[in-house]
Amino acid sequence: MHELAVTESLLNTASEYAIKNNAQKVISLNITIGDLSNIIGDSVQFYWDMISEETICENSLLVFKRIPAKFLCQACGNDFEIQGELLPCPKCSSMDLKTIRGDEFLLESIEIEKDLEEKE
Amino acid sequence: MNKTTIPIVKNILNANDQIAEENKAFFTNKNILAINVMASPGSGKTSLILKTIEHLSHECNIAVIEGDTAPVTIDADKISELNIPVIQINTGGECHLDALMVRNGFSQLDLTNVDLIIIENVGNLVCPAAFHLGEHFSIVIASIPEGDDKPYKYPNIYRRIQSLILNKIDLQPYVDFDMDYFRKGIEALNPGVSFFPLSCKTDEGFEDWINWLKDKLQDNN
Numbered sequence: 001m002h003e004l005a006v007t008e009s010l011l012n013t014a015s016e017y018a019i020k021n022n023a024q025k026v027i028s029l030n031i032t033i034g035d036l037s038n039i040i041g042d043s044v045q046f047y048w049d050m051i052s053e054e055t056i057c058e059n060s061l062l063v064f065k066r067i068p069a070k071f072l073c074q075a076c077g078n079d080f081e082i083q084g085e086l087l088p089c090p091k092c093s094s095m096d097l098k099t100i101r102g103d104e105f106l107l108e109s110i111e112i113e114k115d116l117e118e119k120e
Numbered sequence: 121m122n123k124t125t126i127p128i129v130k131n132i133l134n135a136n137d138q139i140a141e142e143n144k145a146f147f148t149n150k151n152i153l154a155i156n157v158m159a160s161p162g163s164g165k166t167s168l169i170l171k172t173i174e175h176l177s178h179e180c181n182i183a184v185i186e187g188d189t190a191p192v193t194i195d196a197d198k199i200s201e202l203n204i205p206v207i208q209i210n211t212g213g214e215c216h217l218d219a220l221m222v223r224n225g226f227s228q229l230d231l232t233n234v235d236l237i238i239i240e241n242v243g244n245l246v247c248p249a250a251f252h253l254g255e256h257f258s259i260v261i262a263s264i265p266e267g268d269d270k271p272y273k274y275p276n277i278y279r280r281i282q283s284l285i286l287n288k289i290d291l292q293p294y295v296d297f298d299m300d301y302f303r304k305g306i307e308a309l310n311p312g313v314s315f316f317p318l319s320c321k322t323d324e325g326f327e328d329w330i331n332w333l334k335d336k337l338q339d340n341n
Contacts, residue, residue: 002215002247009132021126038246038276074311088308095308099279105132114122 003043004051006105010044011051014110018056023112028061030109035069035083036102060110069102136251139219143226143254147237153340154237155333156255158277160270161243163263164287166195167320169238173202175330180235180337185209185225187217187242195240205229216247219254235337245274257336263287268298271305278306283314285329290319 010029018026033039041064052058068081075094088095131137147154159165173182184206186196196208209217209225222239231237239255241248258281262270265288271278278284284306292299306313314332318325 002250005214005218006132009135012135013128013130013132017126017128021124023126024121027123036276038250095304096311097308103276107128107130107132109125109127109129111123111125114124 003040004047006039007044007047007051010048010107011055011057013107014060015056017110018112021112022114023056024115025113026057026060027111027113028063029057029107030063030065030111032065032067032104032106032108034067034102034104036099037105039105041066065108067101067104070100071097072100073097133250136219139223140252140254143219143223144256146226147254147256150231150234151340152231152234152237153257153337154239154253154255156239156241156248156253156258157261158241158245158248158258158281159243159261159263160245160266163243163261163266164320165240165243165261166198168261168285168287169240170198170202171320171323171326172238172330172333173199173204175326176236176333177202177204181233182236182238183226183229183231183234185217185222185229185237185239187211187221187240189213189215189242205231205234211242215242215244216251217241217253218251222253235340236333245270245277249274249277249280256340257282259283259285261285261287262302264289264291264295264297268302269305271302271309275309278309278313281310281313283316283329283332284310286315286317287320289317289324290322 014026014029045062048062070079070081072079073089073094074096076092078089078091080090157165182204184199184204186206186208188208189211191210193208196206199206207225207228209221239253260277260281316325316329318329
């Protein structure tokens, strides 16, 4: 969907933290994408390569971790992970489910390179 | 050189959410109820807004923010004809409104004495789902000709709404639309969501939607 907007936001956040931590450059970004978030890693990567050029994040690596959606059955209290959507609770077949995980798009951490001398 | 890992754990859509919270606080402060109207193109967003204005404008003051991808003022002109303050936001091809665009929009409107602000999002069932604008309530307008499978194909947008309108029910005799299948999908995604099957053309069912909106307006005062 709106991967460009999301990728720009990613670049701003990563650059902000990198500069704050006196990084020389950013090596990699660890990103968590929930299965329900509708964000396509390949598209983010595509935009990333373009917009990170000539920034502190140039040539950095995007490392994606996908996490499956997790639902809580409101009828029997069972919580379960599921691949597809709109499936009933495997325990009691109720459709009264609450999403408890799966719509995240998080920047977990960045790996940066620092100049040793500068640090000392 | 020294490699270090910097923990961040930040939601990437956070910047938008923050502005959305500020917008919401602004509306709340001014006693304005803000509604975000989302739907696919052609489901009847503008028709519903026009008809809602017709039903409500004698008892409250309404303003409208129109989101459009192209700089055509077709929708905004229709609303302007009713002497309702309206501002059009051209997203320049972007597939959704975001909180900053909405802020830039409402800051150009005279909101003195306004009770209700209706934000018509860009016609799209995917992207608007991820961007809060500062609304108090989000609604989706589905319609009979779109088909009964939309909740299954675009689940995210149905999850975060407080009210669902099913428009064009006057067309039901001519379209294969399985109401049970549609409702089952909705119930799975958003159990107990307020549901208003109606027709903007015949007015059937419209009163229930207006009453829901009136209740929310009353709670807001």
